[in-house]
Amino acid sequence: MKIALFIPCLVNQMMPEVAIATLTLLEKLGHQVIFPKGQTCCGQPMTNSGCFDEAKNTTLKLLNAFKGVDCDAIVCPAASCLVAAKENFHEFDGSQEAQEVISKLYELTEFLHDIAPIKAFARPVAAKISMQMSCHGIRMLNLATPTEQMGKQRFNKVEAVLGNIAGLEIVYPARIDECCGFGGTFAVDEGAVSAKMGKDKAQAHAATGAKYVVGFDPSCLLHLDGMIRRQKLPIETRHIAQIINDAL
Amino acid sequence: MTELYTASGSKVHAHKADIFCRDETRVDWHSKALWALREKRDRAAGSLPEWEQLRLLGSQLKLHTLSHLAQYLEQFEQQCLSNGIKVHWASDAQQHNEIVHGILAKHKVKKLVKSKSMLTEECHMNPYLERHGIEVVDTDLGERIIQLANMPPSHIVVPAIHMKKEEVGELFHQQLGTKAGESDPLYLTRAARAHLREKFLTADAAMTGVNMAIADQGAIVVCTNEGNADMGANLPKLQLHSMGIDKVVPDMDSVGVLLRTLARNATGQPITTYSSFYRGPQEGGEMHVIIVDNGRTEMMKDKILAESLKCIRCGGCLNTCPVYRRSGGYSYNYTIPGPIGIAVGAKHDDTNSIPWACTLCGSCTYVCPTMVPLDKIIAHHRRLKAEAKRLPYGKGGYMPLVGRFMANETLMNTSMSAARLALRVLPGSLLKPFSGAWGKYRELPVAPESSFASWYNKNRSR
């Protein structure tokens, strides 16, 4: 397939290794990958604060970067940004062209589960990993059934994708999908509560004895990384793309 | 942090939360106690294969009722009247308090026993009646504890959840004469039972909230575990019940659905100990129902906010909320804390900060037994505050700058590469003072050498 990468500003500037892993793994899977120029912020920091006017310019610039791009799918390694992009594109541009972009947007896990499943992994990854089930991926993108939801029909796309990697042991922290406390500007507006949530989450991950905290939302991972190093906990953060790339 | 205080002296949520968080042991204790309720809820809800169907039914029947509310309120009133129940209407808290006082004054009531009612808290009824010389005795154990301690409730179902048993023991020792140093919950509960038994037997009138008002029956349903509402309502000959307009449901079938989810979602019990249906006064007595608006019809004018009125006050959203559990019930600048408190209280918050006491994680929305879209409502409140130019935490000043910065690739690339460089070469101790709340609580990120875009240009550009 022909894939356009949507690399959110935070990943582009602060976590390029996540974007590189995403690009590389998609290429290894035989896809043609392009990186359209002119990508800006999806507007989430502003719209999550209620400031829609302030978000409009950057959101539309990002949308324009994908309009008319010849591709089958637009893939993003950040669940929260993807959700915001979808909502904000819809909010600010009701055109058919915008709708075409929105309909091609996929979060990486979602893409690898729903659209182009991985047939086989080439290499084992001998590690115990503790999954960071970030909120927007779980509760807005349906990557897994949230723990609040009852009933027998449960799914977990993250585990379904990673489950076939030989040597990988997947575990979960206590209070599996309780928020890690990042929450965008919440991390600074509500510093004390955000930090306490992050500390609790980091300790829950470390208590599993896993080598890595693995997640699909880079912003949560960045926050957890800061908490883990502050607490000097024996665990490190990895993005799901890095684990998958290692296994291909 | 700017704008800590408003002119009226209220403090932003973050400030109160920061103080709450200073005692970490207590935060852990508080968070754990509430999470235990969430776990009990999960077990109770999970034991019913039809749980998600019940949530959907609860949501649909509430939406149906709300979209035909005038019709159901009128039907409820007519049925009440034919059952010998007197019905009063109050547009706001002041009218509610005046109506209640009028009824009590007419009967020369000196002592009123009251069971839990968030509406009377919302109306600040107790102080009003006390100013008029009426003794108001809260009879729910948790409510009695906080009344004796002169505090408001910190949770809508377990109002004294923030207090440790030793603190309750000391309070009861001072106020009820229990043994000093005694903090056993059984002993303290028995002492409260004896103390309040005397109040029930000597009360002149009783007041309760209303969990559901059944339109086609002209009956109200009151749910308690302790039996305090019924001990009150059935001893003195005068009973009063206050209800928001959102409490009405069409029929018994609706009650059947909501009674299945209410207690399970609140405490994990299959149903509360007592679910009492009152369809008229006792022999020789009087029964009054006061129907209160107090801002609810205003919420109905906004399609998103209107869904807050589906709430049945189970408290499940508080128990699951990671922010509430770590900031406590007194940090919200409103009588009702937690996600539902933000939904119904944001417009009253003069610090404008409570819509931001939330990470938009969405757990509350999935927990809610009537599917109130709490995260969407909270996000909507943020937008309403922004449109009204009432943003907290200096956002009104910096958000336009962030918006322009984010939309400007060149500016962003230059300044971020400078920031990465600073993070790599300067010692953390030098940077931390400039990194604000991020660096106060967390280590600063390990900065990469270049952005992905630069890497891509070098490695993939054709």
Added chain:
Amino acid sequence: MTNKHTILSALKQSALDQHAMPAMDVVANNDDLVGQFNASLNTVAGTLHSEGGLAALQQAVDELIQQNMQVISLLDGIKGNRQVPETAHDLADIDYAVIPGELGVAENGAIWVNQPSHRVTPFICENLILALAKDNIVANMHQAVKQVALQPGELGLFIAGPSKTADIEQALVVGAHGACSLNVYLY
């Protein structure tokens, strides 16, 4: 305008779309209703006596009376040692009240009780005894609310176990303001 008219006319500006009432088609679990009821009653801290019927109940009441307990019975055929008093307040020293239960609910152990002579009887007694016919147990609340009926002026209620509270540090204490124990006799 009266308050009522102010409120009702404000509702005309509601932004909500019209929603239809949903169909309540919940599948009931009808397996072993007595067994389900027993399990549910246990979780709400009540005790079930499923053998011996009303004779066992009378025997239990007789033993209580021998222990100098004050027992009032509102159930035909069961004799206590106290009559229904003039005023409700005179029930304050009742140790045990025996009251007929009309309907049991298997999913939650609740029992529908309607209109004892003084409404406060099931709450003010120190201990509560309910009698319930085996055939009057339904699976769930959807079925229960269809079978219970209230006349004007009545108080009817679902009772699930003895009164309880967990308001002090979430520690469950049985016996708050209402009865401190609930025994249910099936017949």
